[in-house]
Amino acid sequence: MQRKILIHHHIFKNAGTSLQYALKKHFGEKYYECELPQSQMVTKEDLEKFILENPQALAISGHHICLPTPQGKEYQTLSLILLRNPLARVESIYKFEKKQNAQTQGAIKAKELDLKEYVRWRLDKTPTMLCNYQTYYCARKDKSEGTKIPTDQDLKIAMQNIKASVVVGTVERYEETLELANKKFSHSYPGINLEYSYLNVTSKKAIKQEEEIRNKLEVELGERMLNELEEGNKLDQTLWKTADKDITEELEMVRSGT
Secondary structure, three states: OOEEEEEEEOOOOOOHHHHHHHHHHHHHHHEEEOOOHHHOOEOHHHHHHHHHHOOOOOEEEEOOEOOOOOOOOOEEEEEEEEEOOHHHHHHHHHHHHHHOOOOOHHHHHHHHOOHHHHHHHHHHHOHHHOOOHHHHHHHOOOHHHOOOOOOHHHHHHHHHHHHOOOEEEEHHHHHHHHHHHHHHOOOOOOOOOOOOOOOOOOOHHHOOOHHHHHHHHHHHHOHHHHHHHHHHOHHHHHHHHHHHHHHHHHHHHHHHOO
């Protein structure tokens, strides 16, 4: 019998900790995390090796697992990924690094700088962290790509990869994403129940609306820097809007039983 393995692609600051908690609670000892040293990209080959070395794994989560995932004669992988309003990730990354007990360059700078100074530093030094990162994440497949600046071609690849995933949800619609996941994964995991909870945020109210986020950033960053961020996230905006549209259509189908 072919082993079904749920793969959670954990994009940094996209409610991944909450989803990991839900997966671990349901799958227990059959839940695994796949991370390589120094945050290396987990390629198809890396993941396949991990799957074969851990024959009990039914759910695997990782920050750097590439899309699409490998398929084998004895196993089938089923991808789950959450996308987020790219502007919302900016402040979330800053707040996380500011309180993070780590000696990474980002954590050090976040403690030294205010939000505007930190964003300027990131845009100058590591722009992919704040600009079109989700597109880069969903399109990358080779360790040699590093943190390249994504292009329109990368967006096409990212769109193909999320379309091939079993569940693509959004942070803003996290509860509905879990509802969809429970329905769509029920054939592979009878009785699956990924429970709704938020970790790493104070409450559901912390998930702000798009206009509210933009207005807040305009006050804190100024119009010029906000425009720079928006221009730098056009690909991610398209990807996120696509996920939002898809989850609406998918929910309509599963709720109607079609």
